[in-house]
Amino acid sequence: MTDRLTSLMARGTAFLGSETAIICGAMSWVSERHLVSAVSNAGGFGLIACGAMTPALLDAEIAATKALTSKPFGVNLITMHPQLFDLIDVCNAHDVSHIVLAGGLPPRGSIEAIKANGAMVICFAPALALAKKLHRSGVDALVIEGMEAGGHIGPVATGVLAQEILPAMARELPVFVAGGIGHGEAIAAYLEMGAAGVQLGTRFACAAESIAHPNFKKAFFRASARDAVASVQVDPRLPVIPVRALKNAGTEAFTAKQREVAALLDAGQVDMGEAQLQIEHYWAGALRRAVIDGDVENGSLMAGQSVGMVTGEEPVAQIIATLMSEARAALERRAA
Template sequence: MAMETLVTQSPGDATERAAARARLDRLWAAGTAFLGSEVAIMAGAMSWVSERHLVSAISNAGGFGVLACGAMEPDRLAEEIAATQALTSRPFGVNLITMHPRLDDLVQVCLAAGVSHVVLAGGIPPGPAIRALKDGGAKVIAFTPALVLAKRLVRMGVDALVIEGAEAGGHVGPVSLTVLAQEVLPHIRSVPVFVAGGLGRGEAILSYLEQGAAGAQLGTRFAASAESIAHERFKAAFVRANARDAVTSVQLDERFPVIPVRGLSNEGGRAFLRHQAETIRRYLDGDLTKEAAQLDIEHFWAGSLRRAVIEGDVENGSVMAGQSVGMITAVQPVADIIAELVEQAVDALVRRDRVTGES
């Protein structure tokens, strides 16, 4: 029993921990200054999940919440922004999809509402949208999967970058965060760079801060939080899952591209494989044109994320989750998640000091 107590107690006395926390705050000072938050922990924008309640809870707890606009029309986005502002006086951002047909109108909605930060996702952000946001006083954040695009985005005027590894949930690229960090962080110093993908503990966040990151973006842990509106069966699936259960969608034929999406393995994923095979067979038999076959494959998942998140159909819906899902052992309040991440980073710093004898 004594050994168990020793293992679970946080190391260090109050003075040691205060010094370690001060070092952590210095490490992510560029991130907190940019976001206007107490800690440089951004929330990933997740469709059907990142709405007013979760976003405001994250900002109120000292992090930085981000609304997921997704396919919302301008009036609907304006309503959600206003509802979030009614729940928090702290900064939060809005994630806009660059392929949205009314992107320009959504930009104006954000500016009219006084949104401080806008994340442009889902492709290379158009120059006019970046200029409009910056001219309107908003800070622009964009995603980059490689150093060459990071440099291009900085030249285009974005104010911060997110590098997201393949370990993340939802739509992902092919490169791990471990590799992206080595490729990008040593070379991009003019704007804050936030890391994302597979992050579930404070020690990991600390390691990237020490490599030059300004902060971290997490999605999966917040999706299973108490304040998340996701169905209880959705959250329970996260608690049950192991890291290896979060897999990317499989493409059967290169002639029919499938955008890789990481989610929990279930009957829906297996049905998608069968659907691809049947659709390809129908194309080869001449029953479908190539265009019709591609649309048939793409439409398979229509509405499936909502079925999983809102309706709780975790067997047939799309249960998007990153590989950090294996670190979720319970549904926790957002404030506890953020406090735990901070304490884990502080613990790591205290332990290191005790080994090295540094002050």
């Protein structure tokens, strides 16, 4: 007999082609072949974080992931990447089934280029008006991610976005909820509100299969929710998307970086596009220092507020099993 959790997740699992409707969010340097394949093999849905990769690097990463899993996985592409259409071609050549477009509205022709090969397009909707616009544009599914998430964040909390968007959009297309989810109780609640599934990042960043440096993982184990703070915007002319990370010297360095870029903007030495690119490159470098090199003082420890629920290193399969068991128990309690 199908239990309530399985039936609530049925739309999400059918859309993703996975056993559970749990997506592992794309985290630069972390969501690579090892973690992605482990998540998909454990019944979740892994996403390769393309980030600033070149088409050749993405090509190699997809091939390497395919060698480690026969289960479905997707690729997360940043809309402002200068070679976005070349990256889409690489995904199409590998018959990647799902492509997530993140970091802004999809540029003209990008959705069509993905769908031409039969892949599903998933986009982030930070507001109801944008959710409706993306739906009209032909997007196949949405992720609504609240400000509790790690990395680049919007200004609205997950619970508010869920109340605003799910009643209006959940009947139209699959909607996955993300941001601050660290326990199966929350998964059960969002599924009952109409979500097709959920996306988690922070909980998977410290999985046994994650290549993140031991220092990076230890910083997560020591942290509480209040340690994951959002970056501050220094100059109103520099529209910097806030980033949530554990507070350290790297957080202060980012404030200094913004001042430096704002001064270049003042002097006319860079235009706005170049200024924003410099900020993005700063984050990519700072994140690499923390994740790969283990420099937890000066690197960027991007983490969501659910970091307090990450207390030790566990295999991905155990994380997914625990989340499912907690969600199932929560639904049973409510039914009783």
